[in-house]
Amino acid sequence: AQSVSQHNHHVILSEAASLELGCNYSYGGTVNLFWYVQYPGQHLQLLLKYFSGDPLVKGIKGFEAEFIKSKFSFNLRKPSVQWSDTAEYFCAVNARTGGFKTIFGAGTRLFVKA
Amino acid sequence: GAGVSQTPSNKVTEKGKYVELRCDPISGHTALYWYRQSLGQGPEFLIYFQGTGAADDSGLPNDRFFAVRPEGSVSTLKIQRTERGDSAVYLCASSSEGLGNTEAFFGQGTRLTVV
Numbered sequence: 001a002q003s004v005s006q007h008n009h010h011v012i013l014s015e016a017a018s019l020e021l022g023c024n025y026s027y028g029g030t031v032n033l034f035w036y037v038q039y040p041g042q043h044l045q046l047l048l049k050y051f052s053g054d055p056l057v058k059g060i061k062g063f064e065a066e067f068i069k070s071k072f073s074f075n076l077r078k079p080s081v082q083w084s085d086t087a088e089y090f091c092a093v094n095a096r097t098g099g100f101k102t103i104f105g106a107g108t109r110l111f112v113k114a
Numbered sequence: 115g116a117g118v119s120q121t122p123s124n125k126v127t128e129k130g131k132y133v134e135l136r137c138d139p140i141s142g143h144t145a146l147y148w149y150r151q152s153l154g155q156g157p158e159f160l161i162y163f164q165g166t167g168a169a170d171d172s173g174l175p176n177d178r179f180f181a182v183r184p185e186g187s188v189s190t191l192k193i194q195r196t197e198r199g200d201s202a203v204y205l206c207a208s209s210s211e212g213l214g215n216t217e218a219f220f221g222q223g224t225r226l227t228v229v
Contacts, residue, residue, distance in 0.1 A: 004156070036220075043118075044157070044205070044220040090156050101170055102147070102218065104156030 002027045004093050006105035013081050014113045021076040021108050023091030033074040034092040034102070035065055044090070050074065061085070083114040116140075118221035120206050126227045127196055135191040135224045139208030146189050147218060148181055149205040157205055163189060196228045 007022035025031065035047040048059025055067040065076045074091060091105040119138040127133050139146050144165055149157035159173040163183045171181070178196075183189040193200055203225050207218040 006156075009154075034217075043222045044207075046217045049217065092156075101159050101162060101173070103159065104149075106154070106156045 002031075002093055002095060002101075002103045004091050004103050004105035006089075006091050006108050008108050009106065010109050010111070012111045012113065015083055016080045017112075019076070019078040019081045019085070019110070021089055021091075021110070023074045023076065023105060024072050025074065025091075025093040025103075026072065027093060027095060029095055032094040033065075033067060034094070035059065035063070035074075035076050036090045036092060036104075037087050038090070038107075039087045047076070047089070081110075081112050083112045086110060086112045118206055118208055118219050120204075120221035120224050122224060123222060124225045124227075126229060129196060129198060129228055131196050133193050133196055133226065135193075135204050135226070137189045137191070137206030137208075137221060139187065139189070139206070140219055141187075143208035143210050143219075144186070145209045145211060145218075146183060147207045147209075148189070148191050149207065151203045151205055151223070153202075160191070193226075196226075198228045201226055201228045 003026040005024045033050040036044045037047045038044050047063050048057050048065055050057045050067045058064045063078050065074055067074050088107045088109050090107045092102050094102040121136045146163040148160040151157045161171040161181050162169050166183055166186045178194045181191045203223040205223045207220045209218045
């Protein structure tokens with residue numbers, strides 16, 4: 001069965017600090033990978049996604065993620081965070097063949113101090 | 115509408131009562147998903163529709179939970195004999211394909227509180 005593990009439940013950073021949120025998944029086949037973000041009071045929104053090709057994926061608002069197949073990882077990064085990045089971030093995995101059930105990690109709450 | 119719409123946004127019900135939660139997906143999206151999100155957890159898959167049929171209902175926790183999508187658009191999640199443990203935010207999402215190769219758009223969710 002698929003599973004997703006996010007390493008940090010809470011992260012506190014100062015503005016301009018660099019961010020890396022860890023995500024590991026458990027699935028033996030080919031996967032689609034996603035990062036979703038939920039800003040306070042808003043619904044889940046897609047930040048970026050990986051289906052194939054270049055394992056370094058760039059998303060909105062300066063976020064990027066790198067798929068490392070050998071490590072079953074899809075870590076999210078941003079070189080310099082802003083106060084407006086305060087949100088909850090969810091890593092998600094979907095099996096590509098015959099799959100449609102997207103499994104989410106427990107989420108990481110990021111708080112950026114102004 | 116422009117996005118996925120869920121009603122009501124909040125629902126408080128007494129233990130043992132029946133509730134219905136509604137989801138209006140983005141027009142033209144064939145795939146529709148229901149998730150449940152408890153405090154401090156990520157969204158937990160409940161059921162997936164492709165068109166009118168439930169393609170995967172393996173996430174429904176027990177037979178008190180049921181969902182329909184009779185015309186391939188609006189979906190209703192139905193919970194019978196509600197229990198306090200059913201309290202959570204119920205999320206609906208839709209996408210234009212069912213194989214996970216496209217983005218799922220989420221609604222704001224329905225916060226269900228069973229007292």
